[in-house]
Amino acid sequence: MTQIELRGVQKFFGAVQVIKDLNLKISDNEFIVLLGQSGCGKTTTLRAIAGLETIDEGDILIDGKPIQHLKAADRDIAMVFQSFSLYPHMSVYENIAFPLRATRKSKSEIDQEVRSVAKTLQISDLLGKKPSALSGGDMQRVAIGRALVRRPKAMLMDEPIGALDAKLREEMRAEIKRLHIKQGSTTIYVTHDQIEAMSLADRIVIMHEGVLQQVGSPDEVYSHPANLFVAQFVGSPVMNVADAAVAETASSVSVTVGEAAAGFEFPRALLSKLNGHAGGQLALGIRPEGVLIRHDAAEGFLPVETQIVEPLGSFDIVDLKVGSKMLRARTKSGFVSGPGEKVFARIDPAQAHFFDTASGKSLGVRL
Amino acid sequence: MAAVRTSSEIGFNRVAIIAVLVVTIIFLAPIYWIASTAFKPRNLATTIPPTVVFQPEISPFVKLFTKRSQMRSPPSPEEYAAAPWWERVVFDGGEKIVRDGKGQVQWSGYPSRFLNSLIIAITSTVLAVGMGTFTAYGFSRFKVKGEADLLFFILSTRMLPPVVVAIPMFLMYRAVGLNDSHVGLIILYTAFNLSFSVWLMKGFMDEIPKEYEEAALVDGYTRMEAFFKIVLPEAATGIAATAVFCFITAWNEYAFALIMTNRRAQTAPPFIPSQVGSGLPDWTVIAAGTFLFLLPVAIFTFLLRNHLLRGMSFGAIRK
Numbered sequence: 001m002t003q004i005e006l007r008g009v010q011k012f013f014g015a016v017q018v019i020k021d022l023n024l025k026i027s028d029n030e031f032i033v034l035l036g037q038s039g040c041g042k043t044t045t046l047r048a049i050a051g052l053e054t055i056d057e058g059d060i061l062i063d064g065k066p067i068q069h070l071k072a073a074d075r076d077i078a079m080v081f082q083s084f085s086l087y088p089h090m091s092v093y094e095n096i097a098f099p100l101r102a103t104r105k106s107k108s109e110i111d112q113e114v115r116s117v118a119k120t121l122q123i124s125d126l127l128g129k130k131p132s133a134l135s136g137g138d139m140q141r142v143a144i145g146r147a148l149v150r151r152p153k154a155m156l157m158d159e160p161i162g163a164l165d166a167k168l169r170e171e172m173r174a175e176i177k178r179l180h181i182k183q184g185s186t187t188i189y190v191t192h193d194q195i196e197a198m199s200l201a202d203r204i205v206i207m208h209e210g211v212l213q214q215v216g217s218p219d220e221v222y223s224h225p226a227n228l229f230v231a232q233f234v235g236s237p238v239m240n241v242a243d244a245a246v247a248e249t250a251s252s253v254s255v256t257v258g259e260a261a262a263g264f265e266f267p268r269a270l271l272s273k274l275n276g277h278a279g280g281q282l283a284l285g286i287r288p289e290g291v292l293i294r295h296d297a298a299e300g301f302l303p304v305e306t307q308i309v310e311p312l313g314s315f316d317i318v319d320l321k322v323g324s325k326m327l328r329a330r331t332k333s334g335f336v337s338g339p340g341e342k343v344f345a346r347i348d349p350a351q352a353h354f355f356d357t358a359s360g361k362s363l364g365v366r367l
Numbered sequence: 368m369a370a371v372r373t374s375s376e377i378g379f380n381r382v383a384i385i386a387v388l389v390v391t392i393i394f395l396a397p398i399y400w401i402a403s404t405a406f407k408p409r410n411l412a413t414t415i416p417p418t419v420v421f422q423p424e425i426s427p428f429v430k431l432f433t434k435r436s437q438m439r440s441p442p443s444p445e446e447y448a449a450a451p452w453w454e455r456v457v458f459d460g461g462e463k464i465v466r467d468g469k470g471q472v473q474w475s476g477y478p479s480r481f482l483n484s485l486i487i488a489i490t491s492t493v494l495a496v497g498m499g500t501f502t503a504y505g506f507s508r509f510k511v512k513g514e515a516d517l518l519f520f521i522l523s524t525r526m527l528p529p530v531v532v533a534i535p536m537f538l539m540y541r542a543v544g545l546n547d548s549h550v551g552l553i554i555l556y557t558a559f560n561l562s563f564s565v566w567l568m569k570g571f572m573d574e575i576p577k578e579y580e581e582a583a584l585v586d587g588y589t590r591m592e593a594f595f596k597i598v599l600p601e602a603a604t605g606i607a608a609t610a611v612f613c614f615i616t617a618w619n620e621y622a623f624a625l626i627m628t629n630r631r632a633q634t635a636p637p638f639i640p641s642q643v644g645s646g647l648p649d650w651t652v653i654a655a656g657t658f659l660f661l662l663p664v665a666i667f668t669f670l671l672r673n674h675l676l677r678g679m680s681f682g683a684i685r686k
Binding site for chain 2: 073079085098
């Protein structure tokens with residue numbers, strides 16, 4: 001049972017505030033991913049929990065007890081570093097045994113536990129080798145083994161697979177997930193890769209410039225981004241965002257983007273849901289799969305021209321010119337023959353997001 | 368790069384090999400000269416042109432370690448026959464070994480000077496490298512106020528020729544009774560090597576990723592434990608290199624040893640040339656003393672050669 005809680009955590013590097021009033025509750029066995037661009041404070045947050053950075057204000061609690069004044073060694077937390085940080089002068093066996101040697105365990109106990117962890121991670125045949133003789137994936141397995149062997153209260157991982165090549169990264173991602181399900185320890189994982197975050201996390205914590213932007217399950221974060229930053233950070237290809245003008249028509253509501261001649265049709269319910277923001281500065285957000293296109297004209301579809309087609313194998317991403325704006329749509333592969341084709345497009349109201357341009361906040365419209 | 372070497376590359380390689388051979392010969396020539404003179408008969412040591420082929424002798428080493436005096440007449444045949452082989456080689460040179468009233472052979476000053484050199488050089492090296500390693504770690508890992516100024520200040524002790532301060536140092540040492548003492552020279556050489564050691568070790572410490580210690584801290588160790596268990600083994604290469612340089616400096620130091628010591632704590636460098644003056648210069652004895660004096664540095668460097676060459680942390684961390 002390990003719960004971790006951050007209460008009003010603040011951290012300064014000189015005059016620069018890198019963590020701004022961070023509040024977060026992590027429950028037992030939860031896999032939390034801190035997601036953000038480099039320099040957003042996610043790694044600093046992780047290091048503060050590990051005890052490698054001090055915090056200037058606030059509390060860090062493990063199982064309800066404040067630990068921010070404890071040394072890293074006394075927090076009973078394990079960490080996997082991006083660089084793996086395997087001790088080069090020690091064999092794999094010694095590396096894994098190293099955290100146990102800090103405890104008062106007997107030699108035979110240590111031996112037993114090292115071998116059992118090595119078996120779990122399928123690195124038993126590597127125990128005699130030096131880290132420099134290992135491949136990237138094996139180094140990472142050893143680093144995880146060293147973290148697991150002590151059965152710590154929590155596992156912290158700082159971009160543990162960021163240094164691996166793409167194929168290996170995918171493999172290790174699955175392995176980390178499998179391991180988490182098997183071992184079930186509270187885990188905090190830092191990454192800038194949103195695919196990694198989506199595939200691993202129970203909940204994703206998105207940070208930007210030291211401020212927590214949104215906490216939620218991968219689905220929540222993807223389908224209901226709290227603000228423009230989250231909307232554009234999560235999801236690949238990136239969500240389309242355009243300034244939008246909302247106007248009432250006889251039977252429906254028209255949403256115009258990029259000063260186009262005509263607007264996209266939305267149900268009347270939009271007006272009430274916008275709750276008075278209709279006349280204000282609005283931005284429409286729509287993911288590429290929410291832009292529907294067809295070859296022949298139909299009710300509610302606007303004529304548009306294709307600009308660039310990016311074939312991505314299982315689907316294509318097509319840039320459509322709408323007024324002065326580009327909307328990216330996701331289509332079946334080969335649906336559009338090439339640039340300059342005339343097609344008809346509409347926006348799926350159910351997948352549309354509306355944001356207040358000034359604050360960037362989502363207006364929470366769900367149609 | 369092409370896998371097949373072109374003729375110009377092969378030609379360049381040959382030139383490079385010849386250049387390396389020439390440089391090696393230039394560097395080894397003085398060593399050969401000393402070593403060969405140390406085994407020459409006295410009358411062949413100063414011939415012009417130099418004698419290259421000769422029957423090697425051990426007599427210079429016997430003379431180096433014993434007190435001798437000139438003989439007016441050669442020893443009687445009985446005396447010669449009764450003498451051990453090492454005394455005969457001295458008789459052959461027209462000298463005899465000085466013995467005390469009980470007939471015990473009197474040692475020359477060389478063994479005690481050699482021992483002094485060992486004690487002083489080893490102790491000052493251990494101190495300079497030890498303190499330098501800790502200091503460098505502090506500068507490398509912690510925010511030190513005025514770090515650049517302090518490091519400059521440390522280096523500034525080497526910005527003047529050391530002999531410039533020899534006279535004031537001599538007066539100070541005499542005032543506090545440190546002259547002609549082991550402690551005095553140890554302090555002097557430690558102080559002299561410390562700045563070098565700090566700077567060199569800082570370079571090595573900066574190279575060791577701090578993630579290693581952080582991993583150890585998270586793994587349940589204190590910073591001190593992390594330093595001894597992780598940083599020190601990683602810094603072994605740097606420590607070895609620094610130690611070799613400090614040892615060579617302390618071992619070879621001449622000027623201060625000459626000024627600060629005369630008997631009790633005198634090291635080998637000022638002692639060896641002083642042998643020129645007693646009687647006729649015997650270059651073979653001086654060469655023998657120099658030859659033995661070269662050995663500790665050679666052995667020390669040889670023992671540490673693996674550390675000097677090995678880049679231990681190579682490839683174990685992913686950047």
